[in-house]
Amino acid sequence: MSVPDAVVYAGPSYFMALERRHGRSVLVDCGDRAGDVLACLRTGLRTLMFRGNPEVAERLRSIADQHAASLASCLAVPLIEVGEDDDLARSCRRHVDAAPAANTSV
Numbered sequence: 001m002s003v004p005d006a007v008v009y010a011g012p013s014y015f016m017a018l019e020r021r022h023g024r025s026v027l028v029d030c031g032d033r034a035g036d037v038l039a040c041l042r043t044g045l046r047t048l049m050f051r052g053n054p055e056v057a058e059r060l061r062s063i064a065d066q067h068a069a070s071l072a073s074c075l076a077v078p079l080i081e082v083g084e085d086d087d088l089a090r091s092c093r094r095h096v097d098a099a100p101a102a103n104t105s106v
Helices: 006-010 012-022 034-043 054-066 088-098
Strands: 047-049 070-072
Touching: 006 012, 006 034, 012 034, 034 047, 034 054, 054 070
Parallel strands: 047 070
Antiparallel strands: none
């Protein structure tokens, strides 16, 4: 997933290149900018997030459907913020242990 509003400064082509290089889709955050969602769709990106007006989101979702793309308005799972000095496994364990009914080890 990109950082919030990342398409504003990186542009859709950057994320398309990331997808091609790594062979997987990237959830691109377009913030509240409907035009950026449309630009991403034109570029070929298919996993997008729009956090703007709900009525606009519905229209964009209809357009995204026509492109076989998904348009999220929020994340279904919490993110784990990991800094460059963090141990990813330790961060994941802390996150899982803090969750209600945490019974799965990482």
